[in-house]
Amino acid sequence: MKYKTHIAFSTLAGVCVAKFLDIPFQTDYVMGVAVGSLLPDIDHPKSYIGKKLSKTSRVMSKTLGHRGLTHALPFWLCLFPLGFFMKENVFLGLWIGYLFHIVGDLLTVAGVPLFYPFSKARIKLPLAFKTGSSVEKGVFIACLLLIIVSMDANMFAELSSSLAIQLQALLKMASELINSLLIR
Secondary structure (H helix, E strand, C coil): CCHHHHHHHHHHHHHHHHHHHCCCCCHHHHHHHHHHHHHHHHHCCCCHHHHHCHHHHHHHHHHHCCCCHHHCHHHHHHCHHHHHHCCHHHHHHHHHHHHHHHHHHHCECCCECCCCCCCCCCECCCCCECCCCHHHHHHHHHHHHHHHHHCCHHHHHHHHHHHHHHHHHHHHHHHHHHHHHHHC
């Protein structure tokens, strides 16, 4: 899957999980989902996140290869202890986004080694499509539409409220920085 489809697919899953588990649908959770949806591709230097973190990506690509360890459920489970060091909502988003990146890649013809390192067998779902194909573009558009349809008014309100609070904090920091520069 392309990075935009991973983000849309994982965000749709994140909306559904948040509704089902009553997780606060705030910007920190949504950003966690988005980042988590990109993280497994850190092992591919030409991926969106691989280009942003090129040194790390090149090392991981050489040592692990693409769609190896970072696309396996045992590795995903090993990420759980990170939750003790992160804000809960961010971690839940990250963990959910990461999981649904793997699920999304199960929909591609390349599949994923779901149980690596115990098995290198690549698993894909029967209705798999080629990455970058018109089918993937359809999946992307369908995910975007389903995100909008799936979110209720409370989720929109919660998200916009948390975004407003974060923007106010950012503006306050910028204002203080500007004032400190002007006072000198």
